[in-house]
Amino acid sequence: MPLAAQGVINQTVTLKLIDQETELYKIALREFSLGIQIPFISWKIPVGGAHLFWVRYDEKGNIIDELHGLSCDKTTGQFKPIGWSGDILKVIQYSHKEQNTIPNVGKFYGLYESGQKETIVKTGNEAEITVCWNKALQAAVKLNSLNINYELFGYKLYGRGDQNTQEGNSNSIAYTLENEAVENTNSQSVEGNTMVEVAGGVQLNLFGPMLRRYMFIRELKNRGFLYQCTDLERLTEVTNRGKIVAYIGFDCTAESLHVGSLMQIMILRLLQQYGHKAIVIIGGATSKIGDPSGKDTARNALTKEEITKNIDGIKNTLAKFIKFGNGADEALLIDNAQWLEALNYLDFLRDFGSFFSVNRMLSMDSVRLRLEREQHMSFLEFNYMLLQAYDFYYLNKEYNCSLQIGGSDQWGNIVMGVDLTKKLRGQEVFGITTPLLTTAAGHKMGKTAGGAVWLSSKMLSPYEYYQYWRNCLDQDVVRFAKIYAEFNEEQMQQFTALAISDINNAKKQLAFTLTKICHGNQDAELALETATNVFEQGQMGAQLPTIDIKTERLGNGILAYELLHEVGLVSSKSEGRRLIRGKGVKINDQVVEDESMMIDKSFADEQQVIKVALGKKKHFSLRLT
Missing domain, CATH: 3.40.50.620 (HUPs)
Known part of the structure; x- marks a missing residue:
């Protein structure tokens, strides 16, 4: 039997007193008190806590079933009376009247005994109590899929929390199920909680307040x-x-x-x-x-x-x-x-x-x-x-x-x-x-040759933000996803596999995800569409950076390198010349071969736009006004 925490915290739900003559279904939190038996001595040494578990009663006060958080063998799933390092934490159901909803491995006969300390936390008719209990069962199935590490001996309420692994014990499970089955029954979501979708479309908070707070330091590290x-x-x-x-x-x-x-x-x-x-x-x-x-x-x-x-x-x-x-x-x-x-x-x-x-x-x-x-x-x-x-x-x-x-x-x-x-x-x-974060090339985050990578769409378009992440170095892709993308463990594993097999698609997924977090789904979709149109289909894109220039400025034509400098695409005319000599400039998808080439309004399309590209990754629209 796992040892429980010292100083079990108070219940946060409103307790309801039960009239013994009233026939109502109810859910109760019970406490299985623990002690350490010393050989040859007839008394026990109390450990200052207890194993908490849930029970459900029918209208006659007969117990229907129990829910426990217990240590199990990581390989076999078999319940273990004493938790140890390397074990996992599972929710185990023991039914007194019905077949177990949660499949258990091995034999477990429950821990319900008469005379145990008990707190009634929910009463109601059969339907109301069944709804609550089913929410706890659904949460239990989700928790069991996570393979949570069991706190050594279970002697702390929440687990150590100072390791790189998620840990908990029986009482962690008890309070999490309380949050799911009792506190959140009448609401679809809870402010500030991380919500996940489970079978049947039920929204529930994955860990509840206690384990969520417990996960904070772990998440910072991970x-x-x-x-x-x-x-x-x-x-x-x-x-x-x-x-x-x-x-x-x-x-x-x-x-x-x-x-x-x-x-x-x-x-x-x-x-x-x-x-x-x-x-x-x-x-x-x-x-x-x-x-x-x-x-x-x-x-x-x-x-x-x-x-x-x-x-x-x-x-x-x-x-x-x-x-x-x-x-x-x-x-x-x-x-x-x-x-x-x-x-x-x-x-x-x-x-x-x-x-x-x-x-x-x-x-x-x-x-x-x-x-x-x-x-x-x-x-x-x-x-x-x-x-x-x-x-x-x-x-x-x-x-x-x-x-x-x-x-x-x-x-x-x-x-x-x-x-x-x-x-x-x-x-x-x-x-x-x-930590000070730099790119694999040693550059500070958020700085490029073109300036800062702003988070405001007024100072940097969502498309340019998308392109910043799309063009990151191969060595940075997985690292940036771990830091910024908010992938869960399974998603991160899938993304890492994708980065190994198809780095370009991984970059697209990274860029889309981070643009969505910063600018929302609609702008992320438009940025992706623009990038696809420009780089894969050779078309103009809706979010392509646009620079306005007066139509009359092109009336008599302007040298290509002077145009690049005038609209701010290069820092100097000499830089524009060097780019043209290196065949690094395209006007309307055609390489500019001659630095003395003249650009006039005849280069504009029906929408009065001239397409300009510097190298392979920087594309712009010059709009005549």
Whole structure:
């Protein structure tokens, strides 16, 4: 018999008292108390918990069947009374009156005994209780298909959660079935839950709140999101135990975020999917200073009007990925100017200055590397980490935020915030950083020769976004899918096999999936259609990047290389000439052989469009206006 957790948490459903004279069907959560029998001693040592399981009664109070989460042999599926490493967790049904709905391997005779502690959690007529029980059975079938690893001895309520494998125990199953059979019976979906479709079209939350939160750290690891953590073991325990509030900050230096921030955005999505609260901090105040982390030089200061415009654009971009609102699982977007601009400098120095060590600040990479290279760092920039640390302190005080997440270049700033909050608030807080992600060629994510890969369709078309992923290096395809595509384990295995057998189709699937996540299904379909038309059928596409040019500008003709430069397709006229000499330019699908070739309005088709291609992968439409 698996040992249960210490400190079993309280029920979250509304309990209904039963009139013993009333004939009603009911579902109950029972507790099989455990102890360790010491040889030659007649008493047991309690282990502080119990094995929880579900029972269903008929209208006379007779038991119909039981549902248990138990350890089973991974090879045979046979129930094992003591769980061990390498075993799997299965839901086992034992019927007292009917044939089992869930096929079991081997013999199991149930654990129902008179006198066990019991909580009635659902009563109703036969039809109502049958609906609830069937939902639990459907969830059980789905759980059994996952081959969940069994927590060694089952001695913790949720499993360790600090391994790269999904683990649980009997009580994990009990609470998951409670969520499916009882709490969600009257609703088709639950806010913030990851929903899956199972047989019969029933929508159910795969793991329920407890196991969903438990999976958060595991998913961070599996997706390659986790680089450093101030205390990973303790953070795992905290997230296993309940909901946390976490924040990620973005400076508002442009009207949109780009692909370089996409990993952090996917983490925001994970926080929501696994039942935690996300806060997005927009650095309306700190953007006026400039973060020195990862920078060789100071960046230009922004005006208040530019910052306001950028904040609006970033929120619109993020709203495509996460849901904002005041709900329990909805994200908040807050401008740190709300509190930082109200700070008085002398008061700040008096109240907080003594908690920062200049020695430690100088040792942080964001500062140390600049100084070692003898590059200028202003006092203004040096103060950035103080303000970011104060952000964490403020969010902990006002929003109970206990986790800050940022890129690896933010480690020093995050650690300063963790230390400050612990000193001032005495609260347990944590910091996580994500790894610096580069392409297989060593280039930073989100940067190309043509500029940033923006997430806003106003700054980069969905087609160009699609093409960015479509043209990634072969070595990056599987890695990017694991990080960004949100494939489940089975889908990831299938995609990996496809990448091995047909890399081009794998790239198309990757590009379509990521474009759909960012821009929606309709724009992803149009991007795919445009790419197919242009590259496979030699036609124009609906989403092909379009550049307008005045018709009169082509009245007397213009040299081809001058046209390329004038519409911004090359950075200089000499670059345009080099491309033409290398036969890298096509006009209306014809290679431009002569750099002195003149382009006039006769090149336009009936829609007043001239098709231009630079190399094999860059295609544009010049539209005469």
